[in-house]
Amino acid sequence: MAGSAPLSGPSGGVALVASGSARGEQQISNDQLGQRVDTNDEWIRTRTGIQARRICGPDQSLSGLAADAGREALSMAGWDADSLDLVLLATSTPDDLFGSAPKVQALLGARNAVAFDLTAACSGFLFALITASQFLRTGAMRRVLVIGADQLSSWVDWDDRRSCVLFGDGAGALALEACPADQDGLLGFQMRSDGSRGECLNVPQSRDRRPLVDGSSHQGGHYEPIQMIGQEVYKFAVREVPAILKALLQDTATSADQLDWLLLHQANQRILDAVADRFAIPHSQVLTNLANYGNTSAATIPLMLDEAVRDGRIQPGHRIASSGFGAGLSWGAALLRWQGPS
Missing domain, CATH: 3.40.47.10 (Thiolase/Chalcone synthase)
Structure with a gap:
C-alpha cells in the first residue's frame, strides 16, 4: 500500500x-x-x-x-x-x-x-x-x-x-x-469452487500451434468465444445457490424472513424465482434488472445494488442476502447490511 x-x-x-x-x-x-x-x-x-x-x-x-x-x-x-x-x-x-x-x-x-x-x-x-x-x-x-x-x-x-x-x-x-x-456490513460469507465442472461455461484458449524453430512450436495467444452448456449451468445454479444460501443463513443465525432483499447474480429470471421460492421470499423482495441488461457477469450484483440504493429501495440497516455463481465453476454468498454515506 x-x-x-x-x-x-x-x-x-x-x-x-x-x-x-x-x-x-x-x-x-x-x-x-x-x-x-x-x-x-x-x-x-x-x-x-x-x-x-x-x-x-x-x-x-x-x-x-x-x-x-x-x-x-x-x-x-x-x-x-x-x-x-x-x-x-x-x-x-x-x-x-x-x-x-x-x-x-x-x-x-x-x-x-x-x-x-x-x-x-x-x-x-x-x-x-x-x-x-x-x-x-x-x-x-x-x-x-x-x-x-x-x-x-x-x-x-x-x-x-x-x-x-x-x-x-x-x-x-x-x-x-x-x-x-x-x-459491520459484511455479516457472513461462503465461497465455493469446483474446477471439475469448468467446461460447462468457459472461454478456452484456442488450440493454435505455430512453428517456432527447428521443429518446435508455440501456442498462439487467442481465445475462443464463450462456450456454455446451458442446461448444466442452470441445474448447477438451482441446486448450489439455495444450498450455499442455507449454509450462510445458518452460520449467521438469520432466518429468511429477517431479510429485506435477495440480490442474486442476474443470469436467468427463472433461477431468481426458483431460489426465492425455495426460501419463501416474496418476489417483491427479489432485486432484478435482468430484463434491461442481460448477464453482465461480475457487474450484475453491484449494478443492481446501485440502482436499488439510488431509487430508495435499499435503506440504511437493510439486510441483503446475495449470491454470485458461474464460470469456474465458482459460487459464493454474503449477508450484507447497507450503511450508506455518513
Whole structure:
C-alpha cells in the first residue's frame, strides 16, 4: 500500500458506504437480435426474462466503464480518490491481459491506491468484496473501492442464438471503509469452487500451434468465444445457490424472513424465482434488472445494488442476502447490511 499508514489495530468491521454503476451505451432489443439470428422476443423473454441488453459503444472500454462506476461511488461517499488504499477490479474481460485495475486507478486519480484484478467470472464481485474486507478487518487499509465490470460482448459468438441472447456490458462499484465491529456490513460469507465442472461455461484458449524453430512450436495467444452448456449451468445454479444460501443463513443465525432483499447474480429470471421460492421470499423482495441488461457477469450484483440504493429501495440497516455463481465453476454468498454515506 502506498501513501497511507495502516490503522493502529484491527477495526473488525466493514462499512458498505456508497455505490456506483455504468453501462454500455448501445441498447440492443430482443427483436433487433432476431434480425441477425433465428430468435424472437417471446422465445428469449419466456426462457430468460431478458428483454434487452447494453453493449459498449465505439468510444467505451472495460476500463472506462469501471472508472465511471467508481467515480459515481466516490461521489456518493464524498471521498477524494487519493484517499483510497485499494482499487480491486473483478473482471474476466480486461482491456489488457496483464490486468486493467492499474489503468482504472489512473483514470480515477487514485494515486495512493494499490490496484489489481481478481478473476472469478460471475462470482467475481462477491469474491472481490470478501477479499477486500480482509484488508479492512485487519487494519491494513482504511478505504477500498471494489468494482465488478465485464464487457462480455467482446467474447460472444453473435451468430450462436443459444448464447448471444444472454450477455451484456456493464460495471458496478462499491465503496468500503473500515469501521467498528458493531457497525459491520459484511455479516457472513461462503465461497465455493469446483474446477471439475469448468467446461460447462468457459472461454478456452484456442488450440493454435505455430512453428517456432527447428521443429518446435508455440501456442498462439487467442481465445475462443464463450462456450456454455446451458442446461448444466442452470441445474448447477438451482441446486448450489439455495444450498450455499442455507449454509450462510445458518452460520449467521438469520432466518429468511429477517431479510429485506435477495440480490442474486442476474443470469436467468427463472433461477431468481426458483431460489426465492425455495426460501419463501416474496418476489417483491427479489432485486432484478435482468430484463434491461442481460448477464453482465461480475457487474450484475453491484449494478443492481446501485440502482436499488439510488431509487430508495435499499435503506440504511437493510439486510441483503446475495449470491454470485458461474464460470469456474465458482459460487459464493454474503449477508450484507447497507450503511450508506455518513
